[in-house]
Amino acid sequence: MDKQHIWNAREEFLTIEQWGHKIEKCLMDPDGSEIIYNVNEDDTREFDAIFIGGGAAGRFGSAYLRAMGGRQLIVDSWPFLGGSCPHNACVPHHLFSECAAELMLARTFSGQFWFPNMDGVITPMKELVDLFREGRVGPHAVMNFQSKEQLDLEYILNTRARIIDPNTVTAAGRKFKTRNIILAMGSKPNIPDIPGVDLHGVFDYETFVEDLDFEPGDTAVVIGGGKTAVEYGTFFNATGRRTIFVVRTELLKLINDGETRGYLIDRMKEQGIEILTGSQVTEIKSDGNGKVSGVTIKSSDGEITLDTDFVFLGTGEVPNAAEAVEKLDVKTGKKGEIIVNSQLQTSVDGVYAIGDLTGAPFEMFKARKGGMYAARHVMGEEINYDPKDWPDFMHTHYEVSWFGLCEEEAREQYENVTIIKMPPENDNGLDVALPASDRTMLYAMKVPRMSGFQKLIIDSNTRKVLGAHHVGYGAKDGFQFLYVLAKQGLTIDQLGEMDELFLNPTHFIQLSRLRAGLKELQDL
């Protein structure tokens, strides 16, 4: 590492394309590649903060601090900014989830219109992983370019930082003094303690992208039932492989609204997904040559064995806290997360921690906003950041968005609750052509139960929105803003006054308008 050549990025302008080539070269040959050194040597000021890690948290924190007039430095061991997210964590599943949605459509309309005959067809996974590995450099390049040329950030990439003390960091053979250190090293997949977990053929979200070197057979076993497990598992299923979820408790516990969760699970089952709840994999079996040949599953019904060459671990994330604990002795919590107060300060003076490193929720908004708030505090602003409530999202074959209370919670906490949903309560159940919008029109015309489900929950007395739940496509962006309006106290009457963009994926505005004239609200 120490022998790496130092490339002074400061003195050169690279286009986004050139950044792409640079990053690619570094990734292809980690040992021979150079340190990307973008430090303003003419600036003699001490750093206000050095960010250890240039992922979402570190990069956004740096941008904010720099914008406020402070001086920052990012050190990251990867040759690009943006962290694991666009490299092997949260971005790739967007590609796979897009493919899952497309494949469900192609299978549903197999052999019709222009769709190929998909009967019994298993589609490649490795080709898509390879596509991602080739394409991921694109976003990396944008972020290096943007951070240098547009945001004026200082950074050292493709080398490790060494934390000496809360005011001293070394990197690229240089020593840097700083008023503060902001830890932003992210998280990594949690590996459960199961015999055989090291066998070839066992993947987590990271190794699936980095290491997949064969086309898996016809069966995929997914361990876990949360976001990551379901996002990858629905993709495996969509490729035509038998897919079995092995879940300790229940699938999709995070979807709090029972009816919404039921809709999702029914659709997953309809696509052929098998779900073993109250179950656990007790052993991953070897073929004798270091490769997975099957799993043993223990459930209340006894023991099952399944043949497979492909096991996916969707068992959550753990913070990358080890180095900070070792070097700085920062305090951690029960799940290995670095403990911070609402000012993002750790137990050590002058040391902050942000993003996944501080534990759940392992979400992008928390990383980026944590960076922004830490930067403000470093720059002398009073801040308070401790997210307790947020809009949420995940993929199945569908896009699922939600915020606020589920129906069960609302009925517990409020005397009168009005539910506005689509499809409506009716004798034909979900086999109804509405809701429908972009990307569910073909379903609406032919297999209406597949065209989505949505629900708005309202306190009948104050007429305020308490929660919203959506399964379909194209509602994610809206939920960000609808959540803000709901926090302001959005009422059904205000919704009814809005200008809908026909044919909007959430039908909330128009459905609200159909009821808003009532003094005493009623379900719809």
Next chain:
Amino acid sequence: MDKQHIWNAREEFLTIEQWGHKIEKCLMDPDGSEIIYNVNEDDTREFDAIFIGGGAAGRFGSAYLRAMGGRQLIVDSWPFLGGSCPHNACVPHHLFSECAAELMLARTFSGQFWFPNMDGVITPMKELVDLFREGRVGPHAVMNFQSKEQLDLEYILNTRARIIDPNTVTAAGRKFKTRNIILAMGSKPNIPDIPGVDLHGVFDYETFVEDLDFEPGDTAVVIGGGKTAVEYGTFFNATGRRTIFVVRTELLKLINDGETRGYLIDRMKEQGIEILTGSQVTEIKSDGNGKVSGVTIKSSDGEITLDTDFVFLGTGEVPNAAEAVEKLDVKTGKKGEIIVNSQLQTSVDGVYAIGDLTGAPFEMFKARKGGMYAARHVMGEEINYDPKDWPDFMHTHYEVSWFGLCEEEAREQYENVTIIKMPPENDNGLDVALPASDRTMLYAMKVPRMSGFQKLIIDSNTRKVLGAHHVGYGAKDGFQFLYVLAKQGLTIDQLGEMDELFLNPTHFIQLSRLRAGLKELQDL
């Protein structure tokens, strides 16, 4: 008509499925079918309003009036509520636009992964029209069901209303007295005065759905350059047909931001679309047997002739005002629209007009909200409805959403303007992997210039959002709510405080956060 049997819907409960069968039967055999009569004979009150037409405007107006405790009646000549929109106007293009997006994807990845080889393949249009014709009854059934069982509306369907005077309407052989009449007869395609426009093979949005009885050949000529023309024309192109737009002035004038319009037109051209601006079709030629065989086009360069059996008229809409003018002598404007004041009142006492009947914008929100406001006024509320500004949307192969000022307007009206956009200004232009989100991930990995374009326009002094523009997928719902926030005076700082749902199609929140720390805003 008068001999039709009257079916008393009041006394029967139909499921949504049963409504579907009922409507289908009526549509199959208009002469032999029965009048759907859903009037509460036990209610002896005079009607507060009779809505002539049960489309978006009439149905939503009725729902609001009923919810306020008023008595309403809808009379519609179709056997379903919802009007032309879900039958042959604004809904079908959503199906065709979904197919256009899917076909562009399939053609871009032709022969790769699971996508079929699309080289030179012309995909059927008629099969999709047939699919729509079979499936459209589904949403109709939901609306009849919802209106009767959930909204408690009174309606008479599948027969014409006769307006006797502003307080008297007859239908189904009965005379109804009413305090007010609310005209809601909608609009129909505008047919330009071109020789040969009546030939078989010339379609508008309505007849394309109702009358397409052959599989068009390999060339489509589209007359017009607005929403309808482009929404249908991009679909024709996506099916693999040579598609030529003949436009009097410019294509997509309604997209006010020049850069956004440029992105859209470049992508259309890239898909092979030909655009003849400053041109007009002077003749549609016959094959001698009443069928289209070609067109003659006059442009500044002279005259061209093209062979084709398929011409599409995308030349706007005209209000269905004739009957109201004849019976009530309501005043109309230059484009045939019924003139109303901000209380939706026509020139005749007790007669309101709403929706497309009152002219542009021919948009869903205006129809539904017009109905709501007219209902409020009828019920004694003071109202004022005269939309001057709204979020807007259309399809190309993409979804296009926008509101507020374009860059050109902002620069004219404001001293300092900040532009935040993706892709950023850079030497590689649009050939950059960001923006990306659901449905553009495959493009981002392989053909990055196709992954979309977006722009946020901010007044640097007040830091407020002036306008927003988006080409991609999944931003439509968000634009409804973002528009409301922008009207409240949304600043870049408030955007930066929001919780984005990764990976959101508009990257506005996160991009704003990267700049919000600056006292003096800069472009990004």
